[in-house]
Amino acid sequence: MSDAAVSDAVSPQTQSRFITALRDTAFVGLLTAGLCFPLIALRAEADMNNHLELQQRWSWLVAATIAMAASRFITSIFDRLAARIVGVIGVWLILFAGGTAYYATNSHGGVIAGCAVAGLISIGLAAVLNRSNVDAGPAEPTRFYRLDTSGGSIAGNLISIAALGCAIAFPLVMLAWLGPQGSLKWINNYGVQILIYVMLGWGLNIVVGLAGLLDLGYVAFYAVGCYAYALLATKFGLSFWLCLPLAGILAAFWGILLGFPVLRLRGDYLAIVTLAFGEIINIVLTNWVDLTNGDAGIPSIPRITFFGLPFTASDDGFAAWFGIEFSPIHRNIFLFYLILTLALITNFVTLRLRRLPIGRAWEALREDEIACRSLGINTTNTKLTAFALGAMFGGFAGAFFAVRQGFVNPNSFTFSESAAILAMVVLGGMGSQIGVALAAAVMIGGTELLRELDFLKVLFGEAFDPSQYRMLIFGFGMVAMMIWKPRGLVSTRAPSIFLKQRKAIAGALVKEGHG
Amino acid sequence: MRWLSDPLLTVDHLSMHFGGIRAVSDLSFTVGRQDITALIGPNGAGKTTVFNCITGFYKPTSGRLAFAREGLAGHADVETITRSAKRHARMASGDIYLLERMPDFQIARRAKVARTFQNIRLFSGMTVLENLIVAQHNVLMRASGFTMLGLLGLPPYRARERQAVETATYWLDRIGLLSRADDPAGDLPYGDQRRLEIVRAMCTDPVLLCLDEPAAGLNPRESGELTTLLRNIRDDHGTSVLLIEHDMSVVMNISDHVIVLDHGVKISDGASAAVRDDPNVIAAYLGVPGDDDVTEQRA
Numbered sequence: 001m002s003d004a005a006v007s008d009a010v011s012p013q014t015q016s017r018f019i020t021a022l023r024d025t026a027f028v029g030l031l032t033a034g035l036c037f038p039l040i041a042l043r044a045e046a047d048m049n050n051h052l053e054l055q056q057r058w059s060w061l062v063a064a065t066i067a068m069a070a071s072r073f074i075t076s077i078f079d080r081l082a083a084r085i086v087g088v089i090g091v092w093l094i095l096f097a098g099g100t101a102y103y104a105t106n107s108h109g110g111v112i113a114g115c116a117v118a119g120l121i122s123i124g125l126a127a128v129l130n131r132s133n134v135d136a137g138p139a140e141p142t143r144f145y146r147l148d149t150s151g152g153s154i155a156g157n158l159i160s161i162a163a164l165g166c167a168i169a170f171p172l173v174m175l176a177w178l179g180p181q182g183s184l185k186w187i188n189n190y191g192v193q194i195l196i197y198v199m200l201g202w203g204l205n206i207v208v209g210l211a212g213l214l215d216l217g218y219v220a221f222y223a224v225g226c227y228a229y230a231l232l233a234t235k236f237g238l239s240f241w242l243c244l245p246l247a248g249i250l251a252a253f254w255g256i257l258l259g260f261p262v263l264r265l266r267g268d269y270l271a272i273v274t275l276a277f278g279e280i281i282n283i284v285l286t287n288w289v290d291l292t293n294g295d296a297g298i299p300s301i302p303r304i305t306f307f308g309l310p311f312t313a314s315d316d317g318f319a320a321w322f323g324i325e326f327s328p329i330h331r332n333i334f335l336f337y338l339i340l341t342l343a344l345i346t347n348f349v350t351l352r353l354r355r356l357p358i359g360r361a362w363e364a365l366r367e368d369e370i371a372c373r374s375l376g377i378n379t380t381n382t383k384l385t386a387f388a389l390g391a392m393f394g395g396f397a398g399a400f401f402a403v404r405q406g407f408v409n410p411n412s413f414t415f416s417e418s419a420a421i422l423a424m425v426v427l428g429g430m431g432s433q434i435g436v437a438l439a440a441a442v443m444i445g446g447t448e449l450l451r452e453l454d455f456l457k458v459l460f461g462e463a464f465d466p467s468q469y470r471m472l473i474f475g476f477g478m479v480a481m482m483i484w485k486p487r488g489l490v491s492t493r494a495p496s497i498f499l500k501q502r503k504a505i506a507g508a509l510v511k512e513g514h515g
Numbered sequence: 516m517r518w519l520s521d522p523l524l525t526v527d528h529l530s531m532h533f534g535g536i537r538a539v540s541d542l543s544f545t546v547g548r549q550d551i552t553a554l555i556g557p558n559g560a561g562k563t564t565v566f567n568c569i570t571g572f573y574k575p576t577s578g579r580l581a582f583a584r585e586g587l588a589g590h591a592d593v594e595t596i597t598r599s600a601k602r603h604a605r606m607a608s609g610d611i612y613l614l615e616r617m618p619d620f621q622i623a624r625r626a627k628v629a630r631t632f633q634n635i636r637l638f639s640g641m642t643v644l645e646n647l648i649v650a651q652h653n654v655l656m657r658a659s660g661f662t663m664l665g666l667l668g669l670p671p672y673r674a675r676e677r678q679a680v681e682t683a684t685y686w687l688d689r690i691g692l693l694s695r696a697d698d699p700a701g702d703l704p705y706g707d708q709r710r711l712e713i714v715r716a717m718c719t720d721p722v723l724l725c726l727d728e729p730a731a732g733l734n735p736r737e738s739g740e741l742t743t744l745l746r747n748i749r750d751d752h753g754t755s756v757l758l759i760e761h762d763m764s765v766v767m768n769i770s771d772h773v774i775v776l777d778h779g780v781k782i783s784d785g786a787s788a789a790v791r792d793d794p795n796v797i798a799a800y801l802g803v804p805g806d807d808d809v810t811e812q813r814a
Contacts, residue, residue, distance in 0.1 A: 349666070357655040358662045360641075364649040367638035374570065374632070375650050375719055376624030385662075495642045499684065499696040503642075509701040510640030 021076035029069035036064050067095055074126070082158055083130035090122025160434060167195075167340055171333045180329040187332045192339055192404065194444045196397055199343040201424040201436040203393030206350055208422065209431035210359065211386035212366030212513015213263075214271040217278025218421055220258075221251040221391035223285060223413035225398025230298040230408045231291070240304060244399050251395025252388040259387040263380060266369075278418050285410040297409025304403045306334060335404050342400060346393045347433055353389075355496045362386050363431075363496075366513040427481055429488025430512060438489055443474070516786075518547030518772050521587055523723060523755050524569070524614075529578030531564050538564040539779045542578070546723070546772075551749055551756045553766045553787075556776035557799060562759045563633060565776070566725055569757075570630045571619035578615065582626050584722050585609030624653050629721035631712045633728050633759075639701025643692060643711060646700050647683035648676075650718035655679055686714035690744065706737040710744065717748060724748065726758040730765045738762060742769050767791065775799065 041061040047053045074087035097115035170191055174183035200222060207215045225247035232238045232246060262273045285292050292298065303311065309318045311331035319326035353359040361382045364372050372379050402408050424443055428435030450473070453466040485491060491507035522545035531539040539561040546552045554562050567573040569580060581593045586609035593611060596604045602616035603625065612626040622628050638646050648655070656662075658675035687693040690710040695703065700711060709729060716724055729745075730738045742765060748754050760766050766773065766787070773790040775783040777799040783790050790796055 352666055353662070356659055356662055356666065357649075357652050358659075360645060360649050361652055361656075363641060363645075364638050364652075367640055368636050370572070371632070371636040371638065372649075373572075373619045374623055374630050374636075375652060375715070376620050377649075377652050378620050378624075493640060495645055495697065497644060497648060497680070498642065499644055499680070499693075501697050503697050503699075505640055505642065505699045509699045 017077065021073055024076040025069045025073040028072035029065050032068040033061065033065045036061055040064055063095070063099060067092065070095065074123075078126060078130045080130050083126040086122050086129060087126030090119045090124075090126060093119030093122060095119075163434070163437070164344075171336045175329065175333070180327045184329055184332060187329070187336055189448050190445055191336045192332065193448070194441050195336070195339040195343050196401060196404075197421065197424060197440040197444050198437045199339065199346050199397045199400075200394060200421045201428065201440045202343065202346045202350060202433060203390050203397065204421050205390075205425050205428075205431065205433065205436050206353075206362070206393070207386050207390035208425050208513075209436070210350075210354065210366065211362040211383060212511070213383060213386065214267070214274070214513070215387075215390070216271050216275040216415075216418055216422065217281075218274075218390070218394060219413045219415070219418040220278040220281040221255060221394035222398040222401070222417070223281050223410070224251045224254050224391075225395030226402045226408050226412070227285065227292065227298075227398075228395065229399040229402040230301050233302045233402075234298060234300070237302075240302070240399070240403050241307075244396060247399035248392040248395040251398065252392035255388040255391025256384055259384045263383045263387065275415070275418075278413075278415060282410050282413050282415075285413070292410070295409060295411070297407055299407050301402055301406050301408065303406055304331060304335060304338070335400075339397075339400055339404075342396055346396075349389075350433065358382070358385060360496055367511050423478070427478070427488055429490035429492075429507070431493060431510075432488065432490035435488055435490030446470070446473075516547075517550050518545045518552065521548045522546065523548040523550075523583060524757075525579075525581045525583075525593070526565075526569075527579040527581070529565065529568060529580065530576045531561070531568055531573060532576045537779050539568070539575075539776075542776070542779070542781055544774050544781060544784055546755060546757050549749060549753055549755050550771040551745060551758070551769050552772045552774065553770040554757065554759045554774050554776065555761070555763075555766055556782075559778075560776040561779040562776055563727060564779075566630065566727055566757075566759060569614060569622075570628055570725060571614060571617055571622040575615050580614035582612040582614050582628065582723070583609060584612065584626060623719060623721075627720065627722040628725060629716035629719045629723070630725040631709075631716055631727055631729065633731070635705075635708050635712050637700040637708055637712055637715070640699060642697050643687065643700050643703070644680070644683055644696040646711065646715050647686060647718045648679055650715045651679045651682065653719075682718060686717060689747070690714055706733050709733065709737075710741070713744065713748075717752070717754070721754055723755045723757060726756065726760075728759050728761065730760055730762045738765055741765070745769055 041057055043055045043057060044052045045055055070091045071088045074091055075084045078084045078087055093115045097112045097119060100115070101112045171183070171187045174186045174191075177183070178186065200218070203221075204215065204218045207213050207218070228247040228250045229240065229243040232243045233240070238246075258274070258277050262270060262277075265273060286294055288294075305311070306318045309316070309321050311318045311328070311334070313319065313326040317326065318330055324330075350359075354363075361372065361377050364375075364377070365379060365382055365386075369379055372382070401412070405412075420443065424439040425436055427443070428437070428439035447467070447470050450467045450470050457464050481488075487507035487510075492504035493507070493510045494504055495502060524546040526542060526544050526546075529539055529542045530537070542561075542565065554565065556562055564573065568575045568578075579593075579597060581596075583593075589606070589608055592604075592606040592608060596606075596611055596613060601613075603610065603612045605611075612622075614622055614626060614628070617626065623630075638649060641649070655672075655675060659666075659672045660669075664672055684693060684696070687696055690707075690713075692703070692707060692711060695707070700708065703711060709732070713724075713726065713729060716726075726745075730741055733741060745756055745758075746769060749756055758766075758770075770787045773783075773785065773787045774781060775790060775793070775796050782795045782799055783793040785793075
């Protein structure tokens, strides 16, 4: 790392860069010192006799100034966002180590050394991250153009990979930490539940976010997939692995069937018809008692098996086969990985399609339908494919829901479900995969977390139930979002192909579709 | 006089009524192969309506739009197709399309008539390059095996996509926008957006390019560049150009053939010099003493 810094400093360009960075650093240091002098260094505090007394905290001022100046130096000398972030983390670790060494009364040798080493490693890593960019620049032009393979910047990629790593490790960490009993709630109520909505959000994102068709009845396709598995499994005894594709195909079929007549409509009219379709499906499921058993629902749907091995305590069960002690958590962990796989397939297919002509046509359709027709794009077929694909992923999620619950009834497919999924797509930033996933995690995870806030009962009395207030809190959250981030969490659009440089497109230019 | 000897598009008795309003009535004209043809007339003369009929955005009330894509269309051939229920037939002379029977996207895809719009319609949230790639949708769609092969990322599709990018860079280079290929189209200045829309239409590889007021809002230098671009398009690519334009310096400079409309009827038709001196045209634009006579003629 120090070698890199030395060899960098030799070239005149980096030298001037270094001087600029030093100037920035000095400026920020002075600014911090000036601003913080009245705020941090001097503090008025009431003493025993209620007289104000001026305290002087010079070391705090010095620490703040050094921290700000060092952070500014790092951000000034590195180009890449990832390098800057890692570098700043490194600086803070070193400062923390220094501070502990200076102030600590008893020795924290291990902590200090650890932080200092970690900090140095971070800065070294930052330098490497930054250099890899500089080196790649001149070496690359042999390639003519580049497809957007990731959908985001380096930092965006790091976030995606980190999120994926967390998702994969989540059930195992929970299991190791809380044991089979304690982790059940976290894996099932949080993990699986969030991932179902992530998948539904990604499916709807194709229709609403990419093609710009406002679909208020998405839950209908979820219901079709769910009942497809429930009925095929209970009436004909088909296995889940056979029913999963069937459920997707059936949902896509219903998507096309609905799409043909209604995709001539635009805007509000399309929204109203899809809303009606969602209600129709719900009412049919409630009233067609012969087939669906109405409100009583379909009980005892066959549970998931590990490719034929049931998750039971019997001798031919999963636990016995692998020679481990039986626990109901095994099924939940398997369900978690199953829905994770399904969601990742959805994500992979969507990202791939975005770079194919069909995906570009969807986005073009969202931008300007008339221009699409003037370029020879069959807009009806393009809309239908978007509708059918979105419906298909909804169907997969529905089949998964049925096998996870073991019981379905029409109450799971109300309009509020459609609205929640749509809210995830809009909050996440229309068309952004990572944004939708984040919004799903916040909305579903947030709802569940409210149940955990039992300590609030101390404040508000025993009768207080925090989960009753979740709609109120979401309402506030949505209003705040609409004021400060009206285009969603991720408001920029990543281009699907680029010639020289990938530039994010500001949300203000991207249209939301006509319906 | 190519518009008489080798017509690409033959418009016969075209009428377009909106309720009681006759936007275009009984209009007949021809567009010559590899000509630059200008459609001019005062505001509200029905020029854009004619465009919308040719490109399928309107279904004409009556009339025939015969488009002979490759060769000279014999009168008998056109009559044969008109009597049949078909919209397209391959005759000995080449493909003949009856545009009034085709939906808009098929006109662009099969007959290969491309158009631009009076109020620019770019995909403003997509990059300049993406705009030109979307224009090549149909060839890329076929190369991607209607998405199935493309999903697997097979080499034939990737090769075709590279070719599409090359086409796009070629056109961007022609209009001097190569350096802005990765910028959103909505960020470009107005004149660049106009030219980008024209080359986007060219990326569909059209036989006839219909431009609705391409010089509107351009300064004299940009108009000059536009003129050069249109000439190049015609000379290098063999694409015929049909344009609506109010800027007479552009019209008289590049047009081989000028058609003048007023109140939905044709009042003059011929080479640009002949049209310029036509008293009917002068009357329509400027009015003449004894204006009543002209009004009577029209009625």
